[in-house]
Amino acid sequence: EADIYQTPRYLVIGTGKKITLECSQTMGHDKMYWYQQDPGMELHLIHYSYGVNSTEKGDLSSESTVSRIRTEHFPLTLESARPSHTSQYLCASAKGSATADTQYFGPGTRLTVL
Amino acid sequence: GQQVMQIPQYQHVQEGEDFTTYCNSSTTLSNIQWYKQRPGGHPVFLIQLVKSGEVKKQKRLTFQFGEAKKNSSLHITATQTTDVGTYFCAALTGFQKLVFGTGTRLLVSP
Numbered sequence: 481e482a483d484i485y486q487t488p489r490y491l492v493i494g495t496g497k498k499i500t501l502e503c504s505q506t507m508g509h510d511k512m513y514w515y516q517q518d519p520g521m522e523l524h525l526i527h528y529s530y531g532v533n534s535t536e537k538g539d540l541s542s543e544s545t546v547s548r549i550r551t552e553h554f555p556l557t558l559e560s561a562r563p564s565h566t567s568q569y570l571c572a573s574a575k576g577s578a579t580a581d582t583q584y585f586g587p588g589t590r591l592t593v594l
Numbered sequence: 595g596q597q598v599m600q601i602p603q604y605q606h607v608q609e610g611e612d613f614t615t616y617c618n619s620s621t622t623l624s625n626i627q628w629y630k631q632r633p634g635g636h637p638v639f640l641i642q643l644v645k646s647g648e649v650k651k652q653k654r655l656t657f658q659f660g661e662a663k664k665n666s667s668l669h670i671t672a673t674q675t676t677d678v679g680t681y682f683c684a685a686l687t688g689f690q691k692l693v694f695g696t697g698t699r700l701l702v703s704p
Contacts, residue, residue, distance in 0.1 A: 523694040585636040
C-alpha cells in the first residue's frame with residue numbers, strides 16, 4: 481500500500497474563502513501530481529512537479545496554485561473558492577525514473593463550495 | 595493535446611459474464627498503464643504494457659497492447675462483484691505525464 485496522504489478528506493466551505501489542500505508522501509518520490517475529477521468522470525491533470533522548486537501547470541486550466549518546497553509535501557491552494565471549484569482533488573506521486581512510473585494516489589479531498 | 599478514448603463508457607453485466615474495455619489513441623503510444631477506481635475510492639495501478647503486441651495476465655484479467663501501439667484492451671473473464679469500479683487506461687506523454695482515458699464504468703449484478 482502506498483504511503484501518500486491527503487487532508488482534509490472532505491471540505492465544505494463558502495464562496496470567497498482561501499483553502500489549502502494538503503498532500504504528503506513518505507516514499508521519497510520526486511514526481512508529484514494534482515488531478516481534478518468530477519464524480520464518475522475522467523481525471524484531469526492540473527499541476528505537477530518533477531522535484532523540489534519545480535512546478536508546472538497541467539492540461540486543465542486551474543485557478544489553483546501549488547508549491548514544492550520539500551520533496552514529501554505538495555500543497556494546493558485556492559485563493560478564492562467558487563462553486564465551480566466543487567470537485568474531487570486527487571494527489572499522486574511517482575519515482576523520478578526516465579520512463580513512465582506507476583502513480584500512487586492519495587485518498588482524495590472532496591471539496592464542496594457553497 | 596493528446597486524447598485517449600475508452601469504450602464503452604458504461605457496462606452492466608451479470609456476475610459470471612465476461613467484460614472488455616477498449617482504449618484508443620490517435621497517436622502511437624510509448625506505453626500504456628491501466629488503473630482501477632472503486633466507487634468512492636482512488637485509482638489504483640493494475641499494470642503497464644510497453645511492447646507492441648504485448649499480452650499480460652493477472653488471474654482473470656488479460657491486458658493487451660496493440661501491434662501498432664495505438665490501442666489497448668482489458669478483458670475480465672467471469673466477472674465477480676468485486677470487479678465493480680471504473681477502469682482507466684493512461685498513456686505517457688512526451689513530458690513524463692500521464693493522460694488518462696475517459697474510463698469505463700463496470701457494474702456487476704449478483
